[in-house]
Every structure is written in structure tokens, then in C-alpha cells.
Amino acid sequence: MFEETDRKLCIICSKGTLDMAYPGLVLANAALMEGIDVTMFFTFWGLDMINKKKMNDLKFVPIGNPTMGIPNAVGGLPGMTNIATKMMKKEIAQLDFPEVGEFLDVIVDSGGKMYACKMSVDMFEDMNMMEEEDLYDGIEAVVGATDFMEMSEGAQIIFI
């Protein structure tokens, strides 16, 4: 019972929508709860998850999502993204899952390690989409893809 594991998990988060942020956060937290070593790597739009100005304001976009049963013509109307986002956030809170920022705190407090992708940070800075200071304080470092390769040696990798 409760044998120690040397299992290692790396989760690459590349998306910045609400529905694509939660799977990575839930999996990271679940793995930590199982005693698994967790490293998260945030790249491209995934940077929004660790951008202090955006993390708690990620959106769920109903357009192009057949599961929702909302025709694209309707889902594309002004305000629909905000309505859908509000609905999903309400559900998430009802299930007692934290907001993105608080979820990151929980993961860091549980021993998860987080890194931001250097290329994406450079690119977003060039495009004036963010500043490095906007990054969540729990981030260990901004690293390149080759550093990530070193860190993820022997790990199972999940790309989201």
C-alpha cells in the first residue's frame, strides 16, 4: 500500500482557452496527489494560463464546438463567448474546482514545477501581448525547448 513511485509526468500546456486550461491543471494536481513528480511547461497560448493579467479571465468559445449544441451562427453572435464562459465558470465553481490562479497556487504548493517557454515569451513580448513581469510568480524559470528536453528525460509527456 502506498509504495513510492518514481513516475514522472510532464504536461505541456499550449492553449489559452478555459476548457483547454483545466485538463492540464486537473491532471497535474491529480498526479501530485498520487505522489508523481510533475513538471508543467507553458507554451504559445498556454502562456495566458500563467499570465497574471489574463489567468482568471480565460474564455470558453462556443463557436466551432458541436458538443455545446449551439449553431455557429448563434455562437458567433456578440456576447455569446462571455455568456458561455460565465456558464462554464459557474459549473467549475460548483464542482469546487478553483479558478486558474488559485489552481496554480495549489499545484505549486503541492510540489509541481512550472516553466514558461522562452520562444513564446519572446514572441509575445515582441507582439506587445505580454511582459515577462506578467508571468505568475510560481514559475521557476523561462526556458528553451532544449532545456525542456533535459527536464523531461524519462517522463511521460502529455501535450494539451
Added chain:
Amino acid sequence: MTTVRDIAGNEIEFGDDGYMLNPDDWNQDVAAELAKEIGIDPLTDRHWDVINFCREDYEEQGDAPTLRRISKVGGVPTKELYKLFPKGPAKKVAYVSGLKKPSGCI
């Protein structure tokens, strides 16, 4: 298949998953013995704060509390929970508290 084991002088029934079947068979001596089994020895006051909260919460809610609930409602921060019950706090706490295997995702 259930197994019956002698834990601190009590005959305790365990389910397939290794958790106690009947939370009412639990007492503090059982907790101390189960904790020792999984490498937590001795149980400090802080461990007891967590265990007592879980027992009380179970009485009220009928389920082992999630880690989030233990930290939010029980007042023991996540970081400390991982120190008290290293590498898998939710399951270890439930095990020591004589509760069923937790099913929550958080």
C-alpha cells in the same frame, strides 16, 4: 474479497482496495497503527487536526473530504498537508482516518 487484520488489538475488515470497510470500527489506536504502517510515526497534533477534521466531515457529508476541502474548510494549507502526509496526502489521510478511498479529482 475482504481481509480481516488485527490492528492495535481490533479486528478490522479491509476491502479489496486496502481501505477500511467500516469507518465505525476506527479508533485513535487504529489510526496510529495504520499511520505507522505507511511510514508516518508518530502522529503529531497537526496530523490529528487533519484526521479529526476528516472524521467530522465524513460524519456530516458521508464522504472522505477532498484535499481542497481539508485546506479550505479544515484550515490546513496544501503545502502542510503534503508535509504531514507526503506523496499522496488525500489517500493517506483517508486511510489513516478509516475512511473509504477518496474518489474526488481534487
